[in-house]
Amino acid sequence: MKIKNALKYGLSLMLYIMSLSGCSCKTNYEYCPVYPLGGEKVGHELEKLNGEEFEATFEWIARINKLRLELEECQNKQMK
DSSP: OHHHHHHHHHHHHHHHHHHHHTOOOOOOOSOOOOOOOOOHHHHHHHHHSOTTTTHHHHHHHHHHHHHHHHHHHHHHHHHO
């Protein structure tokens, strides 16, 4: 009997949570965060790295650079 009650409670709780998850919230898409620059010290360290040794790091840096370009594009759209 306890398992049946626990199952009913779990299902009713799940339905309640699912009904709340359908709530819509307004999101502010007008804000574009500013990309943080690494600076001169970071640049000097990156120059010392070997691209063949740290292939995954350079792929990650390329993805970060893509993010920088997208943020700049977002900021340019806001200025128009």
